[in-house]
Amino acid sequence: MTGLDWGVVLLYFAGLAGITWWVMSKSRDTADDYFLAGRSLGWFVVGASIFASNIGSEHLVGLAGSGATSGVALAHYELHAWCLLVLGWVLVPFYMRSRVYTMPEFLERRFSPTARWVLSLISLVAYVLTKIAVGIFAGGVVFGTLLPGLQVNIGGTVFNSFWIGSVAVVILTGLYTVVGGMRAVAYTEAVQTVILLVGSLLLTIFGLQRLGGWGELRTVLGPEMFNLWKPLVPAGLEGTWAPVREAGRIAWYFNGDYPWLGMLFCAPIIGLWYWCTDQYIVQRTLGAPSEREARRGTIFAAFLKLLPVFIFIIPGMIALALARTGRVGGLAMIVGPDGHVIPQQAQAAFPLMVQHVLPSGIRGIVVAGLLAALMSSLAGAFNACSTLFTMDFYKQFRPHATQAQLVWVGRVATVVMILIALAWIPVIQGARGLYEYLQGVQGYLAPPIAAVFFFGVFNKRINARGCLAALTVGFALGVFRLAVDTPVSLGMNGYATGYAPGSFLWIVNNIYFQYYSLLIFLVSSAVLVIVSYTSEAPDPAQLRDLTFATMTEEHRRESRASWTRIDVVNSGVVVALILAAYLYFNG
Known part of the structure; x- marks a missing residue:
C-alpha cells in the first residue's frame, strides 16, 4: 500500500462519514425510521442495498477462494438471481400490504405468535453464526494479508493483524449502523455498491x-x-456403488465436490429462503414506499447479482492460474509443490491478487471496495439483528415502550451480537473454507423456514400447529448437525479423523451438507403437511390477503397496476442471461 492507495482509502472513509452525517440530519428518533428508513427508499437504493448486503466478506474472500479450489462450481449460488424475481413478483405484494417490520412478524399474522418467536430465534442464531461471524473473520483475513506484520500488545497479550483487522471492521461498521440505523445502512450501501463493482x-x-x-x-x-x-x-470411483471411505469422507452419495444433484435440488431451497424470506434481504424491500418501487428494486438487484461470477469467482481462478504458471511470485503460496491448490491458503486469493497484481492507486480503489463489501455485509446483519430482537422480543415483553426506548434497545442488541460472533470465530477458522462454512450453516437452518413460508402462502390449509412442528423439527435437525460438526472443526476430536470411522456420528459428520439440507427440507415439509391436515383448519378471517387463495379482488387490481411492460421485459432479460451462463459454463 503506497501513499496514493491510503489516500484513496481515506477518501472512501470520508465519504462514508459525510453520508452518515447527512442521514443523521434527516433521521427521526422513531422505530419506523431507524429500522425501515421511514419506508422511503427508491428502487435504485433498494436494489443496490440488497446487492451490497449480499455481496460481503464471504464473496470477496470466500467466493474467490472457492474459485481457486473448485472453479465455477459455486456459480450456481450466484445464478440464483431468479430467486429475486420470485421475491419481487410473488412475495412482495404480501409483504408490502402487511406493513410488517420483520419476517417473523409476517409469520405471526399467517400462523401464530409462537411461530414468530421461533423464527426470530432461528434467524438470530443464523445471523450470528454466518453473517456477523463470517464478516468479522473475513475482515481479519483481508487485514492479515495486506498488513501481515501489524501487531498490538495489550496487557502482555500480542494481537496480530488478523484480530486487529477483525475488531477494526466491527468498530467502524458498528459505529455508523448504531448511530444511523437502516437509513444510514441503505444509503452507504448504495455508494459501496459502485465502489465494489468498479474495484x-x-x-x-x-x-x-x-x-x-x-x-x-x-x-x-x-x-x-x-x-x-x-x-x-x-x-x-465411477461404478463404485457401495460407500467407500476416501480422504476422511464417504464417497458417492457423500461427495463433497458440489455434485450436480445437490446443486439442482438443494441449492434452490437455500436460495429461495435467503432471497425471499430472510430478514437480512427482505428488510430492504420493506423500506420501499410502494409495491412498484420494491419490485423494481428486486429486478435491479437481480441484474447486479449476475456479476459476482465474473468479478469474484474468476479472480480466484486467475490467482490459481498465475500461481501455477509462476507469473506472479506472491501467489505461489496458494499451491503446493505439485501445483494443487491449498484450500486454507486459497482463502487469501482475492487480497493476494490486490497486493501483487494491481498498480498503485488502483490498489487503493480495490481495497476500498474490499472494505465496502466487508462493512456493507456486516451493517446489514447488524441492522437485521437489532430489528429482530427489538420488534420480535423486546416489544412483545414491553408493548408500551416508547419509540426512543425501542431505538436504544436496538443499538444495545447490535453490540451484544457482535461479542457473541467474535467468540465463534475459532469454529470458522477450523472449517474447510469460508464460503463452504457459510453455505453449510445456511443449509442446516434454512430448509424449514423456506417450507413454512412457501407452503403457507400457496396453501391456505397449512395451519399454526403444522408451522410450529415443522420449524421445531427442522431446527432440531440443523442444530444437531452443527453440534456434530463443531468439535471436528475445532479439532477437539482430532481434526484429521474426527469421529471413529464407521460410527453414527462419523457418518452424520461426513454426509455432504447439501444432501443433509435436502433431508431437512423433506422432513420439515412432511411434518408441516401431515400435522396441518390432521388438525383443524386455520380461521379464514386470519388468512385474508396472506395467501393467494384469499386475496381480495381490490388487492389483485392494485398489484396488477403496480407493474408495467418494462418490468416484465427486464425480468425476462435476467432469466435469459442466467440461461446463457448455464450454457457457457458447461465444461
Whole structure:
C-alpha cells in the first residue's frame, strides 16, 4: 500500500462519514425510521442495498477462494438471481400490504405468535453464526494479508493483524449502523455498491492482462474448472456403488465436490429462503414506499447479482492460474509443490491478487471496495439483528415502550451480537473454507423456514400447529448437525479423523451438507403437511390477503397496476442471461 492507495482509502472513509452525517440530519428518533428508513427508499437504493448486503466478506474472500479450489462450481449460488424475481413478483405484494417490520412478524399474522418467536430465534442464531461471524473473520483475513506484520500488545497479550483487522471492521461498521440505523445502512450501501463493482472489475481486468487473456486462463486450468455440473461420484470411483471411505469422507452419495444433484435440488431451497424470506434481504424491500418501487428494486438487484461470477469467482481462478504458471511470485503460496491448490491458503486469493497484481492507486480503489463489501455485509446483519430482537422480543415483553426506548434497545442488541460472533470465530477458522462454512450453516437452518413460508402462502390449509412442528423439527435437525460438526472443526476430536470411522456420528459428520439440507427440507415439509391436515383448519378471517387463495379482488387490481411492460421485459432479460451462463459454463 503506497501513499496514493491510503489516500484513496481515506477518501472512501470520508465519504462514508459525510453520508452518515447527512442521514443523521434527516433521521427521526422513531422505530419506523431507524429500522425501515421511514419506508422511503427508491428502487435504485433498494436494489443496490440488497446487492451490497449480499455481496460481503464471504464473496470477496470466500467466493474467490472457492474459485481457486473448485472453479465455477459455486456459480450456481450466484445464478440464483431468479430467486429475486420470485421475491419481487410473488412475495412482495404480501409483504408490502402487511406493513410488517420483520419476517417473523409476517409469520405471526399467517400462523401464530409462537411461530414468530421461533423464527426470530432461528434467524438470530443464523445471523450470528454466518453473517456477523463470517464478516468479522473475513475482515481479519483481508487485514492479515495486506498488513501481515501489524501487531498490538495489550496487557502482555500480542494481537496480530488478523484480530486487529477483525475488531477494526466491527468498530467502524458498528459505529455508523448504531448511530444511523437502516437509513444510514441503505444509503452507504448504495455508494459501496459502485465502489465494489468498479474495484472488483478492475482486479479481473488487470489479472487477465497479467495472465495473457481469457484463452490462457482456460488453457492453464482446463475445462473441468469451467464446468458448473460436477459428477455425483468423485473421479476414479465411477461404478463404485457401495460407500467407500476416501480422504476422511464417504464417497458417492457423500461427495463433497458440489455434485450436480445437490446443486439442482438443494441449492434452490437455500436460495429461495435467503432471497425471499430472510430478514437480512427482505428488510430492504420493506423500506420501499410502494409495491412498484420494491419490485423494481428486486429486478435491479437481480441484474447486479449476475456479476459476482465474473468479478469474484474468476479472480480466484486467475490467482490459481498465475500461481501455477509462476507469473506472479506472491501467489505461489496458494499451491503446493505439485501445483494443487491449498484450500486454507486459497482463502487469501482475492487480497493476494490486490497486493501483487494491481498498480498503485488502483490498489487503493480495490481495497476500498474490499472494505465496502466487508462493512456493507456486516451493517446489514447488524441492522437485521437489532430489528429482530427489538420488534420480535423486546416489544412483545414491553408493548408500551416508547419509540426512543425501542431505538436504544436496538443499538444495545447490535453490540451484544457482535461479542457473541467474535467468540465463534475459532469454529470458522477450523472449517474447510469460508464460503463452504457459510453455505453449510445456511443449509442446516434454512430448509424449514423456506417450507413454512412457501407452503403457507400457496396453501391456505397449512395451519399454526403444522408451522410450529415443522420449524421445531427442522431446527432440531440443523442444530444437531452443527453440534456434530463443531468439535471436528475445532479439532477437539482430532481434526484429521474426527469421529471413529464407521460410527453414527462419523457418518452424520461426513454426509455432504447439501444432501443433509435436502433431508431437512423433506422432513420439515412432511411434518408441516401431515400435522396441518390432521388438525383443524386455520380461521379464514386470519388468512385474508396472506395467501393467494384469499386475496381480495381490490388487492389483485392494485398489484396488477403496480407493474408495467418494462418490468416484465427486464425480468425476462435476467432469466435469459442466467440461461446463457448455464450454457457457457458447461465444461
